[in-house]
Amino acid sequence: MPRERLPMRKIGDVLRLHAGGLSKRRIAVSLNIGRTAVGDYISRARRAGLGWPLPEDLSEEDLERLLFAPPTMVSPDRRPPPDWPLLHRELKRPGVTLSLLWEEYRAVHPMGYGYSRFCDLYRDWRGRLNPTMRQAHVAGEKMFVDYAGATMEVIDGLTGEIRTAQIFVATLGASSYTYAEATWTQALPNWIGSHGRAFAYFGGVPAQVVPDNLKSGVVKACLYDPEINRTYAGMAAHYDTAIVPARPRKPRDKAKVEVGVQIVERWILARLRNRRFFSLAELNQAYHE
Numbered sequence: 001m002p003r004e005r006l007p008m009r010k011i012g013d014v015l016r017l018h019a020g021g022l023s024k025r026r027i028a029v030s031l032n033i034g035r036t037a038v039g040d041y042i043s044r045a046r047r048a049g050l051g052w053p054l055p056e057d058l059s060e061e062d063l064e065r066l067l068f069a070p071p072t073m074v075s076p077d078r079r080p081p082p083d084w085p086l087l088h089r090e091l092k093r094p095g096v097t098l099s100l101l102w103e104e105y106r107a108v109h110p111m112g113y114g115y116s117r118f119c120d121l122y123r124d125w126r127g128r129l130n131p132t133m134r135q136a137h138v139a140g141e142k143m144f145v146d147y148a149g150a151t152m153e154v155i156d157g158l159t160g161e162i163r164t165a166q167i168f169v170a171t172l173g174a175s176s177y178t179y180a181e182a183t184w185t186q187a188l189p190n191w192i193g194s195h196g197r198a199f200a201y202f203g204g205v206p207a208q209v210v211p212d213n214l215k216s217g218v219v220k221a222c223l224y225d226p227e228i229n230r231t232y233a234g235m236a237a238h239y240d241t242a243i244v245p246a247r248p249r250k251p252r253d254k255a256k257v258e259v260g261v262q263i264v265e266r267w268i269l270a271r272l273r274n275r276r277f278f279s280l281a282e283l284n285q286a287y288h289e
Contacts, residue, residue, distance in 0.1 A: 143206040148261045
């Protein structure tokens, strides 16, 4: 079966996100493509001497010809096993990723394991160590987003009808700086709008946005290849960021926003519990105060 080829625009997105420091797995999740394809395109671009940004005078035809030259066929050979204890220690050093270690391994053993198999074997080996995940946050790298479990009531001044407002929370990874606002629903328009207002409040856009697996953002939750909502992915492309959902049933992946939600519920919702609000704007004004 011939290898699937991405549109030229997505190849550029792959190179852009890779240049920004994202791992191949996270690039695959953000662009909704296979992780193997991401590694293949990065390797092809490297062999062709291409990086990001691509040359302005490089046409799609030239890019196609450079990336898809007929490969040199080699016969399979026995694959040497990596030194897992050494690799595990190297991963604890700043900036070292599994992708980097695999590239170094393949540089020494060109006929060694492919990236996917390399990662699977490492996870199997690491699983016997029973480690606890510890996250290190870099300034400007991640913004964690979620909705609070608690809601707020808003009274219609004309009809007396009581409506329930949802509470959107966004927290920066390194500083724990938190933004919160009330919206009528968790539907896609409110979800996208809340992101834009959070970016404006923080005064910038992080390299990655880490949501929970809310349907407005993630069509299909999956441990390895979640499917990102098309509009949500378009928002990420517009803001030049990447969507990297937390793993299902892994609350530590988004511990920052879990704490942010707790702070919002204790420091804002609890303090406003005895006040009545007659519009969403009035409620959000009280939030910002």
